Amino acid sequence: MKNSYDKLPLKRGSLAGIMLIIVAALTLEATSLTQFFFSRKGLREEASLRADGQLETTKAKIMDIINQAEASVMNSVWITEWGLAFPDSLQSICRRIVESNDVVMGSTIAMVPGYLPDRPLFSPYAMLDTASGGVVIKSLATEEYDYPSKEWFLKPLEDGKGYWSEPYIDEGGGDILMTTFSMPVCDYDGNQAAVLTADISLSWLTDLIGEIDVYPHAFSLMFSRSGNLMVCPVKDFIMNRNAWEMASEMDNESAARKTIESILSGKHGHTAIPYKGGKYQVYYEPVERSGWSMCIVIPDSEIYGKLRKIIWLVTFLQLFGLLMLALMLRAVARNQARYLALTENKEKMENELRIASEIQMSMIPKTFPPFPERSDIDMAAKIIPAKEVGGDMYDFHIRNEKLFFCVGDVSGKGVPASLVMAVTRSLFRTVSSREDDPKKIVTIMNDSMSEINENDMFVTFFCGVLDLSNGKLEYCNAGHNAPVILSDKKAFLPVDANLPLGIMKGMEYSLQEVTLAYDDAIFLYTDGVTEAENKDKELFGEERMMDSLSGRKDAWSHLQNISGMVIDFVGEAPQSDDITMLFIHYLK
Numbered sequence: 001m002k003n004s005y006d007k008l009p010l011k012r013g014s015l016a017g018i019m020l021i022i023v024a025a026l027t028l029e030a031t032s033l034t035q036f037f038f039s040r041k042g043l044r045e046e047a048s049l050r051a052d053g054q055l056e057t058t059k060a061k062i063m064d065i066i067n068q069a070e071a072s073v074m075n076s077v078w079i080t081e082w083g084l085a086f087p088d089s090l091q092s093i094c095r096r097i098v099e100s101n102d103v104v105m106g107s108t109i110a111m112v113p114g115y116l117p118d119r120p121l122f123s124p125y126a127m128l129d130t131a132s133g134g135v136v137i138k139s140l141a142t143e144e145y146d147y148p149s150k151e152w153f154l155k156p157l158e159d160g161k162g163y164w165s166e167p168y169i170d171e172g173g174g175d176i177l178m179t180t181f182s183m184p185v186c187d188y189d190g191n192q193a194a195v196l197t198a199d200i201s202l203s204w205l206t207d208l209i210g211e212i213d214v215y216p217h218a219f220s221l222m223f224s225r226s227g228n229l230m231v232c233p234v235k236d237f238i239m240n241r242n243a244w245e246m247a248s249e250m251d252n253e254s255a256a257r258k259t260i261e262s263i264l265s266g267k268h269g270h271t272a273i274p275y276k277g278g279k280y281q282v283y284y285e286p287v288e289r290s291g292w293s294m295c296i297v298i299p300d301s302e303i304y305g306k307l308r309k310i311i312w313l314v315t316f317l318q319l320f321g322l323l324m325l326a327l328m329l330r331a332v333a334r335n336q337a338r339y340l341a342l343t344e345n346k347e348k349m350e351n352e353l354r355i356a357s358e359i360q361m362s363m364i365p366k367t368f369p370p371f372p373e374r375s376d377i378d379m380a381a382k383i384i385p386a387k388e389v390g391g392d393m394y395d396f397h398i399r400n401e402k403l404f405f406c407v408g409d410v411s412g413k414g415v416p417a418s419l420v421m422a423v424t425r426s427l428f429r430t431v432s433s434r435e436d437d438p439k440k441i442v443t444i445m446n447d448s449m450s451e452i453n454e455n456d457m458f459v460t461f462f463c464g465v466l467d468l469s470n471g472k473l474e475y476c477n478a479g480h481n482a483p484v485i486l487s488d489k490k491a492f493l494p495v496d497a498n499l500p501l502g503i504m505k506g507m508e509y510s511l512q513e514v515t516l517a518y519d520d521a522i523f524l525y526t527d528g529v530t531e532a533e534n535k536d537k538e539l540f541g542e543e544r545m546m547d548s549l550s551g552r553k554d555a556w557s558h559l560q561n562i563s564g565m566v567i568d569f570v571g572e573a574p575q576s577d578d579i580t581m582l583f584i585h586y587l588k
Contacts, residue, residue, distance in 0.1 A: 051283035094126035106199035225291030380555035391417025450505035
C-alpha cells in the first residue's frame with residue numbers, strides 16, 4: 001500500500017503536466033491565429049495604401065500631360081476658325097502647337113471632306129523630327145492614309161467635343177505608338193469644318209508606369225477604353241493583346257470578366273483574381289477624360305510571403321517548445337530531488353555565465369590582424385574581463401575606405417553591464433553602417449540608449465572615423481578617457497569631455513579632427529588600465545601607461561607589452577575592473 005501512495009503524487013503530477021501541455025498548446029494556437037489574423041489584415045491594408053498612393057501619384061503625372069495636350073488644342077481653336085478662310089495658313093498653326101508644347105509630337109488640321117471646294121481632302125500635318133529637333137510639315141491627305149475614316153477624325157465630329165483616341169501606330173504621321181486628342185472646329189456659321197489634333201507619344205507613359213515600384217514582383221498595366229493593353233511589363237504584348245483575352249486565361253474567368261468590366265467602366269476599386277494556382281490582388285484607378293485605366297497587380301505571395309514563413313517558424317517553435325515542455329515536465333517528475341539540489345543550480349548558473357561570456361566575446365572582433373590583405377593599417381585589440389561577463393567593449397570595421405572604430409565602458413559590472421555592452425555594440429554597427437560622421441553616430445546612439453535606459457546606466461564612449469586614404473581622423477568623445485596619440489612624441493589626444501551615452505536624450509556632442517601621418521598610431525583604452533590596483537592600493541596610472549608605449553612595435557606587441565606590465569604591477573591582487581585596449585597603427 002505504501003508504494004501505491006508513493007506513486008500517487010507522481011501520477012497526479014503527470015496528469016497535471018499533460019493538462020498543462022494541452023492548455024499551453026491551445027493558448028499558443030489561439031495566440032498564433034490571432035496574430036496571423038491581425039498581421040494579415042495589417043499587411044493587406046499596407047498593400048492597399050501603397051497601391052492607392054502609387055496610383056494617385058501616377059495619375060496626377062498622367063493628367064499633367066493630358067492637360068497640357070488638351071490646352072494646346074483648345075487654345076488654338078479660335079485661330080483655326082479664323083484660318084479656315086486662309087487654308088494655306090493652317091500649317092503654321094500646327095507648327096506653333098508642336099513648337100510651343102513639349103508633350104506634343106504632332107498636330108494636324110484635318111478638313112471635313114468637301115468643305116474646301118477646290119481641295120476635297122486637305123490636312124497639313126506638323127511633326128517633331130527627333131533626329132534634327134526641328135518641325136517637319138507633311139500632308140495626311142494621301143491615297144495611302146485615309147484620314148476621314150480614322151477614329152481621331154470621326155469621333156469628335158460625332159460627339160461635338162474633344163476626344164482621346166485609342167492608341168494606334170500612325171503610319172501616315174508619327175510612325176510610332178501614340179494617341180491623339182481631337183477637337184471639332186466650326187466656322188463662323190456653325191458648320192463643322194475641320195478637326196484640330198495634338199498627338200502625344202506613349203513612350204513616356206511606358207516609362208512612367210514602369211517606375212511604379214510597390215513590391216519587387218508587382219507589376220502595372222494600362223488599358224485603353226476598349227480594353228487594349230497600352231502598357232505592359234512584357235513589351236511584345238502591347239497592342240497585341242486585349243483584356244478580354246487575358247480574362248479567358250484566368251482560373252476564374254467569370255470573376256476576371258467582372259473585374260475587367262469594372263475597370264473599363266471607369267471605376268476605382270480592388271479585387272482578387274486567381275491565376276495558375278496563385279492569387280493576385282488587383283488595384284485599379286481611371287484616368288479621367290482619356291478613357292484609360294491603370295492597374296497595379298500584386299501577388300499574394302509578395303504581400304503575405306514573409307508572414308507565411310514567420311507562421312511556419314512560429315508553429316515549429318511552438319511544437320518545439322511544447323516538446324521541450326513535455327520533456328521538462330517528464331524530467332522534473334522523475335528527478336525532483338536532483339533538480340532541487342543547490343549544487344545543480346550553482347553549476348547551471350556558472351554554465352550560463354560561461355556561455356554568456358562566450359557569446360559576449362563572440363560579438364567583438366578577435367582575429368588579428370583583422371585585415372591581412374591591407375598594408376595601410378595595423379591593428380590589435382584585447383579585453384581582459386574582471387568577471388565572467390563585463391561591460392567593456394570595442395569594435396571596428398571598414399566601409400568605403402574608412403575605418404570606423406570605438407571603445408566603450410559601461411557603468412556597473414556583471415550581466416546588466418554586459419547587456420548594455422551588447423546593445424551599445426549593436427547600435428554602433430547599425431548606425432555606422434550608414435553614417436560617416438562620428439558626431440552623428442554618437443548622437444543617434446545616445447538618443448536611442450536614453451529612451452531605453454530605465455536603470456540609469458551609462459556608457460563612456462569614444463568613436464572615431466579614420467580616412468585610410470589621407471589619414472584624416474574625425475572623432476567624437478562621450479565622457480571617455482582621452483586616447484594616446486603616438487607620432488613624433490607621445491601625447492593625449494585633445495578631446496571634449498561631453499556626457500556619456502544614455503544619460504540625457506538630445507545632447508549636443510562635438511566633432512573633432514586630427515590628421516595622422518605615416519607611422520602614427522593611436523592607443524585607446526578603458527579606465528581598467530590606469531586604475532588597476534596592486535595589493536597596496538596603488539594605481540597603475542597614466543605615467544606607467546605612457547612608459548609602456550615607448551618604442552616602435554607592431555600593434556599586437558604593444559598590447560602584449562602593456563597588458564604584461566599591468567599584470568606584473570597588479571600581482572596577486574584581484575582584478576577590480578575590465579581592461580580593454582585598442583591599438584591602431586596607420587601605415588598609409
